Amino acid sequence: xxxxxxSTARMEAVVRCLFDEVWNAxxxxxxxxxxxxxxRTPAAPGLTGGAAKLAVIRSYRTAFxxxxxxVDDLVIGVDQAAVRWTLSGTDTGGFRGRPPTGRTISGWGxxxxxxxxxxxxxxxxxxxxxxxLIQLGVLxxxxxxxxxxxxxxxx
Amino acid sequence: xxxxxxxxxxxxxxxxxxxxxxxxGARDFYADDYRCHMSLHPEPIGFDGLxxxxxxxxxxxxxxxxxxxxxxxxxxxxxxRHLLTGTHKGSLMGIAPTGKRIAMTGTxxxxxxxxxxxxxxxxxxxxxxxxxxxxxPTTS
Numbered sequence: 001x002x003x004x005x006x007s008t009a010r011m012e013a014v015v016r017c018l019f020d021e022v023w024n025a026x027x028x029x030x031x032x033x034x035x036x037x038x039x040r041t042p043a044a045p046g047l048t049g050g051a052a053k054l055a056v057i058r059s060y061r062t063a064f065x066x067x068x069x070x071v072d073d074l075v076i077g078v079d080q081a082a083v084r085w086t087l088s089g090t091d092t093g094g095f096r097g098r099p100p101t102g103r104t105i106s107g108w109g110x111x112x113x114x115x116x117x118x119x120x121x122x123x124x125x126x127x128x129x130x131x132x133l134i135q136l137g138v139l140x141x142x143x144x145x146x147x148x149x150x151x152x153x154x155x
Numbered sequence: 156x157x158x159x160x161x162x163x164x165x166x167x168x169x170x171x172x173x174x175x176x177x178x179x180g181a182r183d184f185y186a187d188d189y190r191c192h193m194s195l196h197p198e199p200i201g202f203d204g205l206x207x208x209x210x211x212x213x214x215x216x217x218x219x220x221x222x223x224x225x226x227x228x229x230x231x232x233x234x235x236r237h238l239l240t241g242t243h244k245g246s247l248m249g250i251a252p253t254g255k256r257i258a259m260t261g262t263x264x265x266x267x268x269x270x271x272x273x274x275x276x277x278x279x280x281x282x283x284x285x286x287x288x289x290x291x292p293t294t295s
Contacts, residue, residue, distance in 0.1 A: 073232075073264060073276075075227075075228060075229055075232045075233075075234050075264065076229050077158070077227030077228060077229055077234070078227065080225075080227045080234075082227075082234040082264065084264055084276055107194070108194070108276075108278075109262075109278060110234070110262045110263065110264055110276065110278050112225065112234060112236060112262065124225075124236060124262065125262070126236070126260065126261065126262020126263075126278030126279075126280065127278060128194035128278065129282045130194070130281050130282040130285070131194050133282070139291060139292055140292040141292070142248065142249065142285065142290075142292045
């Protein structure tokens with residue numbers, strides 16, 4: 001790889017560190033090494049860099065203190081990487097200010113990372129938030145009111 | 156196949172299904188034992204299920220168009236973020252037509268075998284779509 005770009009090995013190390021060390025092992029002090037100082041996420045308005053990502057991770061830990069995230073697949077491109085992950089946890093802390101339900105939830109997602117030099121500068125998550133909210137009982141299952149025939153025909 | 160060839164294959168599958176409005180015409184891009192993992196469906200679906208999803212989307216959003224926002228890959232896998240836009244003119248997932256313009260992203264990983272799409276993990280943003288339609292189902 002040339003000067004401005006992150007090596008494949010570096011990107012894999014950064015991404016695995018985020019999930020294995022920060023998410024799962026709670027080594028929160030590492031996170032600033034993984035994110036570009038200008039990283040921002042709509043999930044943590046007003047914060048930048050590793051502090052922004054950490055705020056998001058901590059919001060999950062508040063709701064699901066036993067939260068675990070596993071890396072099911074990892075794809076590395078040029079200055080980009082993606083992870084397919086599965087997140088699970090038990091709602092003993094209360095999700096976004098709601099009373100705890102005690103329910104265990106699980107959902108998977110695809111997270112795309114953009115690198116600037118050796119650090120994560122952007123990320124984009126496609127995940128089954130609807131399924132998580134249904135599992136928590138926050139939302140009703142929109143498919144349950146459809147008969148199987150309706151579902152087949154999208155009515 | 157190279158990542159560029161994989162990107163072209165997936166693009167042709169999407170372009171055929173949505174922009175050319177021909178879901179069945181995309182069959183040749185998929186392996187016979189193709190499987191798609193999607194939270195919307197309790198079990199993985201094959202091409203027939205994907206074709207049905209495509210027909211349902213075309214019926215609900217007749218002016219739908221698809222674009223790729225981002226795509227990259229390595230080896231036998233490709234990551235794609237796509238965008239479907241159009242007007243909600245027919246019943247969609249049980250929701251009566253609203254006439255609203257909608258934009259739905261999808262974030263997907265593909266695996267290829269012998270020049271065909273063999274497996275897909277797809278995350279269409281159904282939550283965001285229901286928000287746009289004002290149709291998030293509440294429990295109370």
